[in-house]
Amino acid sequence: MPDSDALSRALETPAEPALRTLPPAVAALLHELAAPPRLAAHLRLVHEVAGRLADWLAAYCPGLPFAREAVLFGAATHDVGKAVHTAELSGPGSAHEAAGRELLLAHGFTEEQARFAATHADWAAPGISIEELLVSTADKVWKGKRVPELEDLLVGRIAEAAGTEPWAVFLDLDELLGRIAEGADRRLAFQAAFPV
Template identity: 40%
Template sequence: MGAGKRLLTHVQLVGEAADSLITCYEGLGILFDAQLLELGVAIHDAGKILHPQELDAPGSLHEPAGETLLLAHGVQNEIARCCVSHAAWHQNDLRFEELSIALADKLWKGKREEALELKIIDAIAQQLGKSRWDVFAQLDTAFEEIAAGGNERLSRSR
């Protein structure tokens, strides 16, 4: 669809963070759709094909543009929606996988987003039938380890 090298590199780097999240989730034994998470990461910034200036500058034009582009190419709605939902993680109607795409898109560059991380932690705690604090330390450590590689991944993003 015309994605440039920088966008493809970005997808790869976010994918590295997502792979670490998937490994963490699998280690906890939670149920989630790893394929949806991987596909969502692969397409979350597809709109930057049409709005390449948003690779370097803030902007949200790429979000609805990406969803529209993917739908026009026959991509399933639940996957195309990730173009918008990765930036709308504060909404309450998002699936766990969509929240995880948003988290990978933060952690890849070393950014910690407490409110987003707590949504993930709470979702996992609920699924496991545990309290937030029973899973907090393990997940916080995993998130910190992923974020710690942010500077190195950022150096490969240019």
């Protein structure tokens, strides 16, 4: 069973640069699940990056309606199923996706909130929302990984909403993602400091 003190440290330890605090309901759920500290650290990191993406999008395209709080919640819970499928914290696997959705629903969260746990790795599926694309992008770029197909989908959505050319959005988004990716080593080191 994971050490609850280590979990608390993963949820509260200051980082440089500073990390946003996870929503209280998410932190409480992680404690209730006795989630691995590394999972809590990972969720904080992706939550922070998703916040940066959402802040940028709100300023870049103020007319684009999107649910910023949903993006933050989705990032904070996207891998919660790894509390059950702990082997997927250090190895490949997708069992955590459906498990995370079911776990959130079983703990009283809505389908709208739980969807991110199931869709964060399935960003090419039909009907994926801009919120889901932002969470998927955050889940890649936090560690410096760039996925052109995913970024192209996000660029297309933003360009359509902004009524501008995709190449212009691409240049601006690429600059932001490049800046975020530069901090990947610090984020990876922060995550690795907590036990699985």
